Amino acid sequence: MVDAFRLPWRRAYAPSVHSRGSEVLPLGRSEATGRASTASLIIHEAILVLAGSALIAASAWIAVPLPFSPVPVTAQTFAVLLVGSVLGARRGAAAALAYLGEGALGLPVFAGGSGGAHVLAGPTGGYLAGFVAGAWLCGLLAGRGWDRRVVTTVLSMALGNLAILAPGLLWLSRFVGSGRVLALGLAPFLPGDAVKIATAAVMLPLGWKLIARLRAR
Numbered sequence: 001m002v003d004a005f006r007l008p009w010r011r012a013y014a015p016s017v018h019s020r021g022s023e024v025l026p027l028g029r030s031e032a033t034g035r036a037s038t039a040s041l042i043i044h045e046a047i048l049v050l051a052g053s054a055l056i057a058a059s060a061w062i063a064v065p066l067p068f069s070p071v072p073v074t075a076q077t078f079a080v081l082l083v084g085s086v087l088g089a090r091r092g093a094a095a096a097l098a099y100l101g102e103g104a105l106g107l108p109v110f111a112g113g114s115g116g117a118h119v120l121a122g123p124t125g126g127y128l129a130g131f132v133a134g135a136w137l138c139g140l141l142a143g144r145g146w147d148r149r150v151v152t153t154v155l156s157m158a159l160g161n162l163a164i165l166a167p168g169l170l171w172l173s174r175f176v177g178s179g180r181v182l183a184l185g186l187a188p189f190l191p192g193d194a195v196k197i198a199t200a201a202v203m204l205p206l207g208w209k210l211i212a213r214l215r216a217r
Contacts, residue, residue: 045091048087048091048095049087049091049094049095049098050095050098051095052083052086052087052091052092052094052095052096052098052099053095053096053098053099053102055079055082055083055095056076056079056080056083056095056096056099056109056131057099057102057107057109058079059074059075059076059078059079060074060075060076060109060110060111060112060113061112061113062074062075063111063112065112066188068184068188069184069185069188070122070123070124070172070175070176070184071123071124071127071168071172071184071185071188071189072111072112072124073188073189073192074111075196076111076131077134077161077164077193077196078196078199078200080092080096080131080134080135080160080164081134081135081138081156081157081160081161081196081200082200082203082204083095083096083135084096084134084135084136084137084138084139084142084160085138085139085141085142085147085153085156085157085200085204086142086204087135087139088139088142088143089135089136089137089139089140089142089143090136090139091139092135092136092138092139093132093133093135093136093139095135096131096132096134096135096136097132099131100120100128100129100131100132102115103115103116103119103120103128104116104117104120110124110128111124122175123171123172123175123176124168124172125171126167126168126169126170126171126172127164127165127167127168127171127172129167129171130163130164130165130166130167130168131164133163133164133167134160134161134163134164135160136163137156137159137160137163138156138157138159138160141155141156141159141160142156142204147204147205147208148204148205148208149205150201150202150205151201153200153201153204153205154197154198154201157196157197157200157201158197161193161196161197165185165186168185169181169182169185169186172184172185173185
């Protein structure tokens with residue numbers, strides 16, 4: 001691919017033609033092809049990131065309020081870790097950041113259809129911030145093949161979940177106190193987290209195997 005950022009230098013010092021295999025292209029055509037390829041890549045990346053943020057937003061609507069805790073049960077952690085594993089560390093973290101930005105701007109993408117910067121400053125703000133770290137970590141481990149086997153997928157998802165819980169509990173303790181934070185911000189969610197991790201541990205390896213078979217045809 002032609003590096004679009006080096007094209008001015010190439011115009012000054014490169015010859016007036018550019019070869020591609022056995023085909024000789026005018027330099028102007030080569031530059032246009034490079035710009036088109038770069039634009040196509042940027043659009044492709046943006047679509048993936050926005051699709052990931054949309055999935056995280058959609059999962060926020062699956063929310064069960066708990067009368068004894070300010071933190072609801074949602075499908076968001078599952079979506080965040082799945083997005084990170086599928087899109088990779090960089091895109092996954094970008095999707096989580098885009099989601100937080102959408103919510104901060106007032107779009108109804110947080111749990112229960114809420115939105116606004118005040119949600120990020122509220123009791124659940126630490127968990128929301130942890131989405132970025134969780135998606136990034138799962139994407140990093142997936143890039144090393146951890147999402148190809150059930151056992152390593154479980155470990156990857158557990159570590160990603162921990163990356164969400166750690167800042168979430170730390171921030172929540174400011175609202176409920178350190179003595180109650182585990183009872184209100186961790187214990188109620190452990191069974192659901194276990195189900196989410198188990199589901200992902202089955203889905204991801206099987207999904208990649210299916211994709212590999214389809215590509216082999």
